[in-house]
Amino acid sequence: MMIQVNQLTRYYGDLCAVNGISLKIEKGEIVGLLGPNGAGKTTTLRMLTGFLRPTSGDITVNGLSIHNDMPAIKRLMGYLPEAAPVYDDMLVYDYLVYVADVRGIRREEQSDRISRVAGMCGLQPVMHQPVAELSKGFRQRVGLAHAMIHDPEILVLDEPTSGLDPNQIVEIRDIIRQAGKEKTIIFSTHILSEAEATCDRIVIIDKGRIVADQATGELIAEAGGDRALFLSLAGADPETAKVGLAGVKGVQDVQVQPSDPSDPSGVVRLKLVCAPDPDPRRVIYAHIRQTDWDLLEFYGETQGLEHIFRKLTTEA
Numbered sequence: 001m002m003i004q005v006n007q008l009t010r011y012y013g014d015l016c017a018v019n020g021i022s023l024k025i026e027k028g029e030i031v032g033l034l035g036p037n038g039a040g041k042t043t044t045l046r047m048l049t050g051f052l053r054p055t056s057g058d059i060t061v062n063g064l065s066i067h068n069d070m071p072a073i074k075r076l077m078g079y080l081p082e083a084a085p086v087y088d089d090m091l092v093y094d095y096l097v098y099v100a101d102v103r104g105i106r107r108e109e110q111s112d113r114i115s116r117v118a119g120m121c122g123l124q125p126v127m128h129q130p131v132a133e134l135s136k137g138f139r140q141r142v143g144l145a146h147a148m149i150h151d152p153e154i155l156v157l158d159e160p161t162s163g164l165d166p167n168q169i170v171e172i173r174d175i176i177r178q179a180g181k182e183k184t185i186i187f188s189t190h191i192l193s194e195a196e197a198t199c200d201r202i203v204i205i206d207k208g209r210i211v212a213d214q215a216t217g218e219l220i221a222e223a224g225g226d227r228a229l230f231l232s233l234a235g236a237d238p239e240t241a242k243v244g245l246a247g248v249k250g251v252q253d254v255q256v257q258p259s260d261p262s263d264p265s266g267v268v269r270l271k272l273v274c275a276p277d278p279d280p281r282r283v284i285y286a287h288i289r290q291t292d293w294d295l296l297e298f299y300g301e302t303q304g305l306e307h308i309f310r311k312l313t314t315e316a
């Protein structure tokens with residue numbers, strides 16, 4: 001086991017921001033800390049990285065305690081804080097040299113480390129540009145490179161994609177996934193799809209407490225995650241298709257989507273509401289193969305996570 005959080009608690013005056021959180025994180029896991037604004041995510045991550053002292057409770061990393069061994073723990077960790085650091089007019093390359101100096105990386109190793117993190121974070125095209133002139137997406141990559149400069153075993157990322165556009169989000173997510181192949185990653189987000197796409201495990205916190213802690217797939221399944229499957233068929237009679245597909249085991253409901261009157265192709269679009277188990281996709285496909293319909297589209301969506309998140313984090 002790698003990280004153990006024990007009854008971690010933090011008060012700000014009278015306000016209990018983190019309330020007795022306990023958590024184990026194994027080596028190599030990608031864990032998403034999910035929760036609404038003010039849930040206590042940032043406070044938790046700041047205690048984990050040694051920037052904030054807990055009111056009570058303990059965290060150990062590879063057996064080292066934050067109370068006694070913080071310098072050693074910091075060497076194992078890279079941290080991307082929530083607010084983008086205030087950068088000056090340094091060039092990206094110089095900034096990374098500076099960061100490597102602060103981390104105590106020897107001069108002869110620096111250029112190696114810098115080119116490695118620049119490669120991982122896709123920074124090559126901007127290495128000789130001033131940090132101040134970069135887009136938000138590239139700044140965030142510089143932040144990630146900063147966090148990874150000393151090749152830490154553990155990466156702690158606070159809302160790594162907040163404020164980015166959809167393309168930038170995908171790029172940052174790819175970097176996180178890639179890094180996750182060799183590192184343990186803990187990141188916070190309030191975006192569900194983010195957690196679903198990237199994490200092995202999701203921990204949901206609300207008002208300073210853990211309200212769910214499970215493997216991503218399990219959590220979605222347990223959410224009663226009805227899955228919607230969407231089909232587009234050419235050459236099918238809507239009523240026949242509806243009745244035929246409604247008979248497949250696991251299909252709970254079939255809705256014929258309204259067709260576009262300006263579309264003369266006669267394509268039938270169906271939405272199938274399905275139970276998570278048994279997975280009906282193979283049987284649906286086998287059913288279609290026995291007809292003379294052309295299958296134009298077949299894709300699925302889960303809405304389970306959003307459902308459970310709302311259920312767990314809004315008051316009844």
Ligand SMILES: Nc1ncnc2c1ncn2[C@@H]1O[C@H](COP(=O)(O)OP(=O)(O)OP(=O)(O)O)[C@@H](O)[C@H]1O
Nearest residue numbers: 012015017035036037038039040041042043044190
């Ligand atoms: N330095 C501080 N002093 C007083 N209260 C604070 C401080 N930092 C955070 N809080 C409060 O503690 C609670 C938890 O805040 P925290 O920033 O940890 O939540 P979060 O889940 O990270 O939310 P967000 O997504 O908005 O950053 C909030 O009610 C917040 O207002």
